[in-house]
Amino acid sequence: MNKTGGTFSKDHDRTARLSNVALLYYGEGLTQSEIAKRLQVSRVTVVNLLREARDQGIVEIHVNGEQLKESTLARELASKFDLEDVYVSDVFDTQAVDRAAVLRQLGRVASMAFLDIVEPGDRIGIAWGETIMAMSDALPRVRVEGAEVSQLIGSMISKRVPASENCTIRIASQIGAVCYTLHAPALASTPELAQLFRDEPTIATQLERLQNLDMVAYSIGNLSDETHMAAAGMTTVKELHAAQAKGARGIICCRFIDADGRGISLPPTDRIIASELADLRAAKKRMLVVCGEDRLDAIQAAIMGGLATHLCIDAALGKALLSA
Amino acid sequence: MNKTGGTFSKDHDRTARLSNVALLYYGEGLTQSEIAKRLQVSRVTVVNLLREARDQGIVEIHVNGEQLKESTLARELASKFDLEDVYVSDVFDTQAVDRAAVLRQLGRVASMAFLDIVEPGDRIGIAWGETIMAMSDALPRVRVEGAEVSQLIGSMISKRVPASENCTIRIASQIGAVCYTLHAPALASTPELAQLFRDEPTIATQLERLQNLDMVAYSIGNLSDETHMAAAGMTTVKELHAAQAKGARGIICCRFIDADGRGISLPPTDRIIASELADLRAAKKRMLVVCGEDRLDAIQAAIMGGLATHLCIDAALGKALLSA
DNA sequence: CAAACGAGTTTACAAATGTCAATTTTTAAA
DNA sequence: TTTAAAAATTGACATTTGTAAACTCGTTTG
Secondary structure, X not given: OOOOOHHHHXXXXXXXXXXXXXXXXXXXXXXXXXXXXXXXXXXXXXXXXXXXXXXXXXXXXXXXXXXXXXXXXXXXXXXXXXXXXXXXXXOOOXXXXXXXXXXXXXXXXXXXXXXXXXXXOOEXXXXXXXXXXXXXXXXXXXXXXXXXXXXXXXXXXXXOOOOXXXXXXXXXXXXXXXXXXXXXXXXXXXXXXXXXXXXXXXXHHHHHHOOOOOEEEEOOEOOOXXXXXXXXXXXXXXXXXXXXXXXXXXXXXXXXXXXXXXXXOOOOHHHEOEOOHHHHHHOOEEEEEEOOHHHHHHHHHHHHOOOOOEEEEEHHHHHHHHOO | OOOOOHHHHHHHHHHHHHHHHHHHHHHHOOOHHHHHHHHOOXXXXXXHHHHHHHHOOOEEEEEOHXXXXXXXXXXXXXXXXXXXXXXXXXOOOOOOOOHHHHHHHXXXXXXXXXXXXXXXXXXXXXXXXXXXXXXXXXOOOOOOOOOEEEEOEOEOOOOOOOOOHHXXXXXXXXXXXXXXXXXXXXXXXXXXXXXXXXXXXXXXXXXXXXXXXXXXXXXXXXXOOOOXXXXXXOOOHHHHHHHHHOOEEEEEOOXXXXXXXXXXXXXXXHHEOEOOHHHHHHOOEEEEEEOOHHHXXXXXXXXXXXXXXXXXXXXXXXXXXXXX
């Protein structure tokens, strides 16, 4: 019956069928039973087809990012801190029970904001961390012509983020961009070794690339004992306390910043292989994605230092920031 | 309570809330009841919020266009007629009962194909008709940088298409493109008047624009007595029969073509204000969207004449075309 | 050849969803 | 201030959906 035969065309016929089924269900609004009758299969099969279509990204659900920056809270924040745009996520949870859920929702909002902010041809720098991971997880497949995505921070094994390069790689793949990863650890064991890494040609080239970005997307850590950098074993509680004593308020790209958003060079800064704060500031569009009221000090510091033009935050943090 | 007050911010707060609710529902996968509990509203309200979000295009469902051209039928057609890509829509209806439903599904497939084919910066020509209307109705809001959309055919009042400019306008607005409408009727009452119209500076400029397009999207009519051109009162049954006798097989942009896809100048051709066939052929990407087996002759003629590089058709027509 | 496998089926059930009509609350207008 | 219109609520209901378990039927594959 199938002249061309083979699993090749069979697979493709299958996905083409998935697409048409998905359109009938989501577009035409037919019920699963109606579709099952037409396909002459059982309804259970239709359920499975639809799930497959969603899982494979054949159907995707987009939320218009522009709406998210229009709330009163978002606009008040933007005007108070003189930011281009603020996007606020909200899980409407009266007692913010589930941090993971808040993070996921922020990730979704941030991914829509990202698509709202990015422009064709942009050279984009991506940091990594829980928050950026949440964003990249939620990013749908939307082609951005001529985009380039670069990893801002060297790689690291951490329990919270399976593979740090993943953020960069996934975002690049979703928007069809060229992907430049940073082939170095985020932290070297000695300052000298870190410098050797930085001087290594392939790495030096990449670090240079980070000096000419159009857009950066990153998050920020605070100085609590459980901050991501400590959890990943990149710094010690002792160092954190010392940094705090010296006025550090936040951590951006593994670097400490003070209340005015200026970098403070403290151990282990000299062992870090990552974009410099100045590089971030050089980017025209600086997207800061943050979740949790415990980042209040940190985010204020970053804004003071002109490190952000666009903000994506959860409603609780937003309210705290506005009344701060 | 609401310091800034006014309906402005209220509306915006509302849509921002819609967005977050939509993300919780479609993204996080919460049930309506769970969301209702969080928002402290009734579930019915959540149902309404979600519907509103969909209606307003705050949430949109995309289907990946690439899948639709991978079916065996699509690839066999592409290779048989030496086309770049063929997209096949299917409603899986054993006895094609509902033409309107077939048309809607084709419109959805065509809109995904359109997004698949279009590139940033493209100058796009859009015809009008039932089929193109179905496509533009289904087109989601996706920005295409630097695109320009031009109306290929003058305007016309017709029962089947509420307002002919609508196709062009809607497509332009959905992709964020500059929109150039053609401020003339599709049919003038005399050839002389038609020429006067064509020479009118604003119209002449627009017609000139149509000579340099990167992409065109149009459909094709047959020569049946109910063909759209006749239904719209732009030609008479007598003229149609005469055209048929002279070898006409299809109607593209209100112009007759013969079996080899060459234009035939027959009344009322000289009274038409629209893109020339040569203009269509000059576009690098020529997207032909057709629905219904009764267009078999017409579509063959168009393909023969090299008028299409991309095809969007329904499965029934596809099968007929393959075995023709 | 038989075991294992994948895809699909049936049946059954619990949960989620859409919809209606009647009612209350809120909002805007006269 | 009263009133009309709009928006949200409640409760009831039918439909739709998701999921599970056990079963069938070809196709591989060892």
